[in-house]
Amino acid sequence: MQENTSVMLTPVEAAAVRASSFDILYHPTEKIPTIVVENFPSLGKLAAMRFIEWVQNHPGGVISLPTGKTPEHFIRWVQRLLADWDKPETRKILDGAGIDPGTKPDMASLHFVQIDDFYPLDSAQHNSFYHYVKKFYIEGFGLDPAKALLIDSTAIGLRPGERLTDVWPDKHVDLTLRYRLAQTNLERRQKTLLEDVDQWCMEYERRIRTLGGIGFFLGGIGPDGHIGFNIKGSDHNSTTRLCPTNYETQAAAATDLGGIEISRQCLVITIGLRTITRNPDCTAIIIAAGQAKAALAAEAIQAPNHINIPASCLQQLPNARFYVTQGAAAGLTERRIVSLGQxxxxxxxxxxxxxxxxxxxxxxxxxxxxxxxxxxxxxxxxxxxxxxxxxxxxxxxxxxxxxxxxETGVSIYKEKCFLHTEPHHDDIMLGYFAQVVRHFRRVTNRHHFMTLTSGFTAVTNEFMRAQIANLRRFIEAGTFAELIAQGYFAQNNMIDRNRDVWQYLDGVAGRDDHEKAEGNARRMLRNLIELFDGDFLNDIDRYTREIEEYFATTYPGKKDPEPIQKLKGMCREWEAECLWGYYGWQCEDVRHLRLGFYTGDIFTKDPSMDHDVPPIVAELERIDPDVITVAFDPEASGPDTHYKVMQALAEAIRIYLKKHAKPDLKIWGYRNVWFRFDPSEANVFVPISLAMFATTHDAFMNAFITQKDASFPSHEYDGPFSLLAQRVQVEQYRRIKTCLGREWFHNHPSAMIRAARGMVFLREMSPGEFFQSCRELRQSVEAR
Known part of the structure; x- marks a missing residue:
């Protein structure tokens, strides 16, 4: 591609533009130069190369780098380049990117500015951004700690021996204390500390200015378009401050903080938009991956400067850039025209x-x-x-x-064996539940359900604490003594494992909370016996008290030890068995693979050819399916786990098909609340009635008890996922209704279509078509 002469490009950028099918800027629509790369890893590589190039040219410069999952590949590439700088293969990579491999960047000379953090969050917690910055940047990049400006909440305004929890016992910071009189001794201390924090923020801003301002800023873009924690509506002249967040930001932070119940209470300390733009020579780069970020990126790049578009403040910086994947560029009008023309x-x-x-x-x-x-x-x-x-x-x-x-969506297969797969235990329900239920009605069809990860990160400590307390009540009442004596809880006792489900569903049917509680307690006891190899029964009181104490004292969002991860995952597995038990499917029909790459780390490992793929192949051999369903989320659009599970499934299906000729095998790709099909991408439209919406919501609220309180919700909806799924499906139906006309639906001879008020989109594929849509796992692993 020809370089746009109105934009000054560095060698790294020039090389990236030449490799792209696009120019860097399209006047007059675009207001920030943008480079488009193929995928998420390529995005991290480009950002890393530009960073290394900048550091080479600005020793002693001031940098500010992001936290969270978005910079994963950026961090990996920088660490790889620094560690292997003198190796011939690294020098070749650097030279190909336009970087002089002769001068290794002086990382220790740099000044680092932390962008933001939650408050009042203990900085020692592993889910604090302070901890992240120290681990991945100060230590990981070899920066000088003495030259780092960090946001250590425990070092701001506290007296010797005083803790944040002493001043903010419920973690709620009342900002009205800035303006009103304190009423109690505790409020007087809180008001003083609040003033100290505000003073600290002013001094932090002054220290950044003294350094000459930020020279290199790299950031992601939040669900409301925020940069740092400068949420939608932030003043473009804002400076470092303590401030509240909005719902979208709270929902996005829920996973880090252990639930939205926690993130709703947290404030944030963040540098301001003016902090970023004060240095007119600042190289400010926003990275965005996946089609889910397309609308946000397009707004920031194309829309006029406005407080509702925080990143639009970067339009004033000559060196501001957006680096985006092809999916994230989908909303850029001129580039769509160029693509179509090419x-x-x-x-x-x-x-x-x-x-x-x-x-x-x-x-x-x-x-x-x-x-x-x-x-x-x-x-x-x-x-x-x-x-x-x-x-x-x-x-x-x-x-x-x-x-x-x-018409394809209303037709029903017969005499088929279905393998329904999902990364997490509620993905099928939120993706294409109506289509599953319709295929249940053909008695000649067989169905198997397979969840690939344990999903433990979606279970709060408070939920587990309540479940252990519930179990203790039944144990102390002697309810389970006879069942224990009968061997009801013996491992591999599938008959009585099914009885757990039946007990719970009897309670659902009878609207009997006690029956449901007993079903929950039975399964919790069974899980604990399995977890502790039978020793649990020898000292039930000690084990339950220790576990209850763990959940009562561990801070939300902390990475749990492996036994606790497994226990939380078992709670999610129980939910899936209850859901499919609604329709008579038994525990034997529901498989839990617990793939090992899912660890709860900030950067989830890639699936392994040796450990994660073989269990899937074994299930394919056992089930011999005619139809396999897959959460079809492209890279960085849905949750990271969805994409990695899709890669593992693709590799397993390849291996399976090498041994078995299955010319009629079908792959159903589905999406749910995290990412949606454009209608042109799908080839099966399934009509959804109001009755099915009601069934789905009722089943979700009864089966997925860890999720019904929406502790880890979508940023798009403040409530349970079942209602968000309904909203998505209604929007999809309305789009089709506009295109075909309401009369087509209302006058249709089929009652099923007349009753439609929602629509599920699926993409039915041959294995070959599915493989074309996946980046091969083997290639991905070898490239690391």
Missing amino acids: SKTVSDDDVEKILMELAVQCNKRLVDLTDDDARTHPLAAMVLQRRSETLRELTQAVHDRLIGKI
């Missing part, structure tokens, strides 16, 4: 996507679109230029394609 043909999928966008934009049926409408949409105008058909012919073709997808 393609050899305009495919039917392209036509469908663009004309549906036009129909929704005009709020018209497809068949009612006019040439004047098409001229208002640059991509639609290009479609008409490049396709030989008229607009009427194209809209009719898309109309017919949509109807064909719905």
Whole structure:
């Protein structure tokens, strides 16, 4: 690609632009230069190369680097380059990226500025950003701790021997104390500490200015568009401060902090937007990966400067950049036009996507679109230029394609064996539950369910504490003495394992909380006996008290020891067995693989060819499925675990098919609340009725008891995932209804279609089509 002469490019950037199919800036739409790379690892590599290049040219400079999962590959690449700088292969990589391999950057000369952290969070906790920065940047990059400006909450304003919990016992910081009179001794101490924090923030800002401001800033973009913790609505002249957050930020932080119950209470200390932009020579780079970030990136790059778009403040910096993956670039208008123009043909999928966008934009049926409408949409105008058909012919073709997808969605397979897979225990329910239930009704179909990870990170300590307390009540009442004597809780006793489920579901049916509580307690006791190899029964009181004490005293968000991880995961496995028990499926039909790459670390390991793939292959051999369902989330769009599970499944299916000829094997790709199909990407549309919405929500709230309080919710919805899934499916239906017209649904001869108020999108694929959509696990592992 030709370089845009209006933008000064460094050698690294010039090399990246040449490797891209895009220019770095498209006037007048784009206001921040942007480089598009192929995938998430490539994004981290580009950011690392630009960082190394900047450090080479600015020894002693001031840097500010991000926390969280987004910089994973950036950190890995920087550490790799620094550790292997003198190796020939590293020098070749550096030279190829436009970096002089002769001068190793002087990392110890740099000044580091921490961007943000939660308050009042003990900095010693492993889930604090202070801990993250020290581990991955100060130690990991070899920076000089004496030259680092860090946000250590435990060092701000506390008296000798005083702890944050002494001043903020419920972790709630009342900012009204800035303005009102304190009423109690505790409030007077809180007010003083609050003033000390505000003073510290002012001094932090002054220290950054004394250094000359930030020279290199690297950041991600939050679910509301925040940069640092400068949430939507932040003043672009803001400086370092203690401030509250919004719901979107609290939801995104829930996983780090152990639940939204905790993140709702936390404030944040963050540098301001003006802190970032004060140095006019600052190189400020925002990295964004995956289509889920596309709208946010497009807004920041294309929209006018506005307080509701925090990253738009970077438009004033000549050296500001966005580095994005192809998915994250999906909302950049000019680049979509360039891509369409560069393609050899305009495919039917392209036509469908663009004309549906036009129909929704005009709020018209497809068949009612006019040439004047098409001229208002640059991509639609290009479609008409490049396709030989008229607009009427194209809209009719898309109309017919949509109807064909719905007709496929209402058809039911028979005499098939289904293997339903999911990364987490509620992914199937939130993704395509209605389609599963419909296929249950054909008695000739067989169904197996397989969860690939233990999902323990979605279980709060408070939930576990309540479950242990519930168990203790039944034990102390002697309820389980006879069952223990009968061998009810013996390992591998599948009959009585199923009885746990039946006991609980009897309580659901009878709306009897005591029966449900007993079912929960039975399974908890069974899990503890399995976890401690039978020793648990010899000293039940000691074990339960120790476990209860652990959950009462461990800070939320702490990485649990392996036995506790396993126990939390067992609670999620119990939920899946209860859900499928609704329809008569037994525990033998539900498999829990607990793949080892899922560890609860900030950067989850990649699946292993030796350890994670063979168990999946063994299940494929045992089940011999005709249909395999997969959470089909592209890299960095859905949760990281979804993508990694998809890679492990793809590799396992490859191995399985080398031994077994299965020419008719089908792969159903599904998505749920984390990421959605564009209708043009899906080829099966499943109508959802109000009755199915009610069934789904009731089952979710009764089966997924760890999730019903929404401790780890989506940033899009403040409530349980079942209702968010309903909202997503309603939105999908409304989009199709606009394109086909409400009359098509309301006057349809099928009651199922007339009853539709939601829509599930699926993508049915052959194994070959599925493999084309996956980056091979073997290649991924070898590239590390």
